[in-house]
Amino acid sequence: MRASQLFARTLREVPADAEVPSHVLLLRGAFIRPLMSGVFTALPLGLRVMRRIEGIIREEMDASGAQEIRMPIVLPAESWKATGRYEAYGETLFKLTDRHGREMVLGPTHEEVVAPLVAGDFTSYRDLPVTLYQIEWKYRDEFRPRFGLLRGREFLMKDAYSFDRDEEGLHVSYGAMKDAYGRIFDRCGLDHVVVEADPGTIGGGINHEFMAVAGVGEDLYVVCPKGDYLADTEAAMPRPPEPIGDVELEPMVDVHTPGAATIELLAEQLGRPASQMLKLVMFDAGGTVAAALVPGDREVNEAKLERRFFPTVVRRFEDADFATHGLVKGYAGPHGLPKEALVLADHAIAGGANWVTGANAVDHHVTGANVGRDFEVDEYTDLVQIVEGDPCPNCGAPVRIERSIVVGHIFELGTKYSAPLKATFIEEDGTERLFQMGCYGIGISRIMAAVVEQGHDEQGIVWPKAVAPFQVAVILATKDDARAVEEAERIYAELLERGVDVLLDDRDERAGVKFADADLIGYPVQVVVGKRGVGGGTVDLKLRTTGERSQAPLDGAARATLDLLAAAP
Numbered sequence: 001m002r003a004s005q006l007f008a009r010t011l012r013e014v015p016a017d018a019e020v021p022s023h024v025l026l027l028r029g030a031f032i033r034p035l036m037s038g039v040f041t042a043l044p045l046g047l048r049v050m051r052r053i054e055g056i057i058r059e060e061m062d063a064s065g066a067q068e069i070r071m072p073i074v075l076p077a078e079s080w081k082a083t084g085r086y087e088a089y090g091e092t093l094f095k096l097t098d099r100h101g102r103e104m105v106l107g108p109t110h111e112e113v114v115a116p117l118v119a120g121d122f123t124s125y126r127d128l129p130v131t132l133y134q135i136e137w138k139y140r141d142e143f144r145p146r147f148g149l150l151r152g153r154e155f156l157m158k159d160a161y162s163f164d165r166d167e168e169g170l171h172v173s174y175g176a177m178k179d180a181y182g183r184i185f186d187r188c189g190l191d192h193v194v195v196e197a198d199p200g201t202i203g204g205g206i207n208h209e210f211m212a213v214a215g216v217g218e219d220l221y222v223v224c225p226k227g228d229y230l231a232d233t234e235a236a237m238p239r240p241p242e243p244i245g246d247v248e249l250e251p252m253v254d255v256h257t258p259g260a261a262t263i264e265l266l267a268e269q270l271g272r273p274a275s276q277m278l279k280l281v282m283f284d285a286g287g288t289v290a291a292a293l294v295p296g297d298r299e300v301n302e303a304k305l306e307r308r309f310f311p312t313v314v315r316r317f318e319d320a321d322f323a324t325h326g327l328v329k330g331y332a333g334p335h336g337l338p339k340e341a342l343v344l345a346d347h348a349i350a351g352g353a354n355w356v357t358g359a360n361a362v363d364h365h366v367t368g369a370n371v372g373r374d375f376e377v378d379e380y381t382d383l384v385q386i387v388e389g390d391p392c393p394n395c396g397a398p399v400r401i402e403r404s405i406v407v408g409h410i411f412e413l414g415t416k417y418s419a420p421l422k423a424t425f426i427e428e429d430g431t432e433r434l435f436q437m438g439c440y441g442i443g444i445s446r447i448m449a450a451v452v453e454q455g456h457d458e459q460g461i462v463w464p465k466a467v468a469p470f471q472v473a474v475i476l477a478t479k480d481d482a483r484a485v486e487e488a489e490r491i492y493a494e495l496l497e498r499g500v501d502v503l504l505d506d507r508d509e510r511a512g513v514k515f516a517d518a519d520l521i522g523y524p525v526q527v528v529v530g531k532r533g534v535g536g537g538t539v540d541l542k543l544r545t546t547g548e549r550s551q552a553p554l555d556g557a558a559r560a561t562l563d564l565l566a567a568a569p
C-alpha cells in the first residue's frame with residue numbers, strides 16, 4: 001500500500017468529544033470516523049486492525065474445533081419474549097417493527113437464534129458435542145454511548161455457542177473455549193486477567209470475564225494481594241464479618257431523630273457507628289416487593305439482586321412505590337414491611353444484633369431491632385458491594401480494586417436458554433433432553449480499543465505487530481532525490497516480495513509530517529530512506545515500542561528490517 005493512495009487523513013487536533021486515549025488516537029490516526037453517537041465507520045487502517053484481530057480469533061476458534069456460521073442481525077422478537085430477555089434487556093435492546101407490524105430486534109447476542117437452529121438439525125446425542133461461532137456486528141441502544149469503541153451502540157463481536165449432552169460435556173467445551181481465549185488475548189498482545197464474573201442479563205452459572213488491565217476501564221475487579229482471589233466487583237463476595245457473639249439483646253425502642261434521613265446524619269445524632277445501622281433498600285421485582293438489608297456502612301450490590309431475580313427485572317422503589325405500600329421513604333424499617341414483602345439480608349446481618357433502623361414514621365428510628373424477635377428474614381444471601389480493603393474471601397487479606405476493560409466473557413448457561421426455547425435432542429435411552437449450552441463472547445472492536453489503551457505514548461499508538469495495520473512503514477523522507485526514491489521503491493518491493501505487510505510513505509509531505517504520522521499511526525518498524533543516508537549507503541531503522549534507532553546498509557535493508565520486525569513485540 002502506498003500512503004499517497006491510502007484513504008487516511010490524520011488529525012493534528014484532539015477531537016472535542018473524545019475523552020479516553022483510544023478514542024482520541026483512533027480518530028487522530030484515521031482508523032475510525034463517527035457517524036452518529038456510538039456508531040463509527042471503520043477506515044482502511046481501522047478495518048485492517050479488526051481483520052487481524054478477527055484472523056487470530058478465527059484461527060484459535062477453528063483450532064479448538066468450533067465451526068463458523070453467520071446468523072442474521074435482524075431477529076424476530078418472539079424468541080426473545082420466550083426467554084424473557086425482551087423485557088430483561090429493557091431499553092438497551094434495539095427494537096423495530098416491519099411493514100406488516102412484526103416486532104423485531106437488532107441482535108446483541110444470539111442464543112435465541114442458535115439454540116433452535118441446532119435443535120432443528122442435530123436431533124440425536126450422536127451429533128453432540130458441537131460448537132458454532134460467528135463474527136458479527138452487534139447492537140445495544142446504550143443510554144449514553146461514550147469512550148469511542150469502548151461503549152458504542154454498534155460493535156463487532158465473535159460469539160460462540162456450545163451444545164452438549166450433559167454437564168460433564170459442557171465443562172469440557174467450556175474449558176476448551178477458556179483456553180482458546182487465553183491464547184487469543186496473548187496473541188493480541190493484551191495484558192489481561194481472567195476473573196470470576198457476574199452473569200448479568202445472560203444468566204447461567206459459572207462464568208469468567210477476560211479483562212484487559214487499563215486505567216480508563218469502567219469494569220472494576222477485585223484482586224487479593226496474596227494472589228488467591230480475582231473477581232469482578234459485581235460478582236465478588238467479601239468475607240462476612242465475624243459474628244459479634246453473645247450480646248444482651250436490647251429492647252426495641254423508638255427514638256426521635258429529627259432530620260436524620262441519611263445514615264450519616266443518624267450515626268452522628270445517635271453517636272453509634274454506621275455499621276450498626278440497618279440499611280433497608282426497597283425493590284420491585286416484577287411486582288414482588290423485595291427488601292434488601294445490609295449494614296449501614298455498606299452499599300447494596302444491585303447486580304447480585306438482579307441475578308437473584310433473573311430474568312425478572314428488578315428496579316429500586318420510586319417515591320410513589322413507598323406510598324403505595326404504606327412505607328415512609330428514608331424511615332422504612334424491616335418490622336414495618338408489608339406481610340407479602342420478600343426480605344433478603346446479607347450474611348453480615350445474621351452475625352449482628354441490636355440494629356438501628358427506620359421506625360416507619362418521619363423523623364423516627366428504632367434502636368435494638370433484632371432478627372427473629374422484631375423482624376424476620378426470608379433469605380440470607382450475598383448482597384453487599386465489595387470495597388477496597390475488604391477481607392479476601394479466601395485468606396482474609398485486604399483486597400485491592402483495579403480498573404479494566406472487559407474484552408471477553410464466557411458462560412456455562414446450562415439449560416437456561418434451551419429450556420424456554422425447547423431446544424432438545426434424543427438421548428441414547430430414547431428420552432428427550434435439553435441441550436447443555438455454553439456461550440462465549442469476544443469484543444473485536446473493544447480489543448482494538450483496549451490494545452490502544454495499553455499501547456500508546458505522547459506520539460501516538462504503539463501496536464503490537466500481530467494486530468498493527470501495517471507491520472512496516474518505509475518512509476521516503478524526500479521525493480526530491482532520485483536515488484532515495486529509487487532505493488525506497490526497491491526496499492518496499494523487496495519487503496512485499498518477502499510477504500511483509502508494508503506501507504510506503506511516498507506522499508508529497510515534509511519528512512517531519514511523515515515521521516509524526518508514522519508514530520501516530522504506530523507502525524511497529526519504520527525504515528527511513530533519506531538523501532543523506534542513501535548518499536552514505538545506509539537507511540535508518542526505528543522500533544516504535546522503544547524508539548530505538550539503528551542503521552542498516554542499503555543492500556541489506558530488507559534483511560535488517562525483517563530481523564528488527566522479528567524482535568518487535
Ligand SMILES: [Zn+2]
Nearest residue numbers: 224228392395
Ligand atoms: Zn486472598
